[in-house]
Amino acid sequence: MLTKIQKQFQYSIIFPIRNEPIILLLVLPTMLITMGMGMAAPLLPLLVKSYGLSTVMVGTVISSFALARVFSNIPAGFLTQSKGAKLALILGGIFAGLGNLFIAFTDNYWSLIVCRFIAGIGTAMYITSVLTFVSQIGEDAFRGRLMTIYQASFLFGMALGPLSGGFITNIFNLKAPFIFIAVISICSSIWCVLRIPSYVGKINNIQNSENKKPTRKLDYLKLLKNQSFLAISTIQISVFFTRGSALFLLFPILASEKFLLKPGYVGMLFTIPQLSNFSTQPFVAMLVDRLGRKSLLIPAMALFCSSLFISAISFHIYIFIIALIFYGIAQAIVAPVANAYIADMSAPEERAVTYGAFRTFADLGIVFGAPIIGKITDIFTVETALLGNSIFLAIAALLFAIIAKEKKIMQTNNLLKDTTNDK
Numbered sequence: 001m002l003t004k005i006q007k008q009f010q011y012s013i014i015f016p017i018r019n020e021p022i023i024l025l026l027v028l029p030t031m032l033i034t035m036g037m038g039m040a041a042p043l044l045p046l047l048v049k050s051y052g053l054s055t056v057m058v059g060t061v062i063s064s065f066a067l068a069r070v071f072s073n074i075p076a077g078f079l080t081q082s083k084g085a086k087l088a089l090i091l092g093g094i095f096a097g098l099g100n101l102f103i104a105f106t107d108n109y110w111s112l113i114v115c116r117f118i119a120g121i122g123t124a125m126y127i128t129s130v131l132t133f134v135s136q137i138g139e140d141a142f143r144g145r146l147m148t149i150y151q152a153s154f155l156f157g158m159a160l161g162p163l164s165g166g167f168i169t170n171i172f173n174l175k176a177p178f179i180f181i182a183v184i185s186i187c188s189s190i191w192c193v194l195r196i197p198s199y200v201g202k203i204n205n206i207q208n209s210e211n212k213k214p215t216r217k218l219d220y221l222k223l224l225k226n227q228s229f230l231a232i233s234t235i236q237i238s239v240f241f242t243r244g245s246a247l248f249l250l251f252p253i254l255a256s257e258k259f260l261l262k263p264g265y266v267g268m269l270f271t272i273p274q275l276s277n278f279s280t281q282p283f284v285a286m287l288v289d290r291l292g293r294k295s296l297l298i299p300a301m302a303l304f305c306s307s308l309f310i311s312a313i314s315f316h317i318y319i320f321i322i323a324l325i326f327y328g329i330a331q332a333i334v335a336p337v338a339n340a341y342i343a344d345m346s347a348p349e350e351r352a353v354t355y356g357a358f359r360t361f362a363d364l365g366i367v368f369g370a371p372i373i374g375k376i377t378d379i380f381t382v383e384t385a386l387l388g389n390s391i392f393l394a395i396a397a398l399l400f401a402i403i404a405k406e407k408k409i410m411q412t413n414n415l416l417k418d419t420t421n422d423k
Helices: 004-010 014-019 021-049 055-083 085-103 109-137 140-171 176-195 213-225 227-258 263-269 271-291 294-313 317-345 348-379 382-403 411-422
Strands: none
Touching (some): 021 055, 021 085, 021 109, 021 176, 021 263, 055 227, 109 348, 140 263, 140 271, 140 317, 213 227, 227 263, 227 294, 227 317, 227 348, 227 382, 263 271, 294 317, 294 382, 317 348, 348 382
């Protein structure tokens, strides 16, 4: 008979690690890639602003990164299906490294856009392949916790990034962190060459490829007709819209212009949402496979709205910090839960392409978010733009609550409970 402690262990984050230790191979390269992303996010708007450009032009640079991912996510999914996740992970680090290295040596606005585009291709390849990797190594009953482990390494890197970038900027200048990003991105690729197995993610490891070749176009038609996919994509578009507009654009400007922080300290400040995000992960891991996806996503969207509202009305930096903490908690919930939701609703042999399509919808949010909110900021104020963004989040959450359906994911755990009762 299973004891209460043993049953609790089945819901713990250790249980899936014991069953799928291969997940730990992703921790270091993911941390390095996202450390670079976290380092660039708060510093890039300040770098572009230092050229004397408008907020909407800053937003265009941010959008170029996401636009590259829009065009790269689905090809990355096909590459992962045909060649496995390893090749896409390696190429992702190389492209990210080159794109950021070029930023450090350019002073031209249009060259900066091209460099961010190259870096965006790299992150698209890496993230699409790593999500496929995680979704295919575990069972439905603990997939949410596997996603949380990946998300924890993702967030640990994102937390280290702004802090490290702030220190490097204070010692050198605004361009120095981008050289460091290039170095750690290449290190990620080297790790993947040496440690990641080549078989994960290949379609012929899931089922015979003869059944899939004629159905690729039909898969997209099915996705576009799937209400649950469209509903979760709406959530993801609004969240990425907010990431591009608020986290990557308005929050750094607010910290710099309203609270008069120097660039290095702006970078350090943006460690706060990442730390709150990271510290929330163990609680998300305990709840995601127990409560289900939908019951966690709705409250998380409410937290996102609260974060933007508080930041808009903040009159002191401590209130702004509270908004950043709320933002981090909300993101800690949405990211792994949404990824698990996608894995739940897709067949194993279709997940690579489904994640590619899902990431494409999400990145469209950043593509349009930063320029639109940048234009609103130029016409009105940062505060007005933040309030408008929060309304968009609320509408997306309402649509998801009404339309989305949830697959029952507790079958394996229920069987364990039934076995325990029988004994």
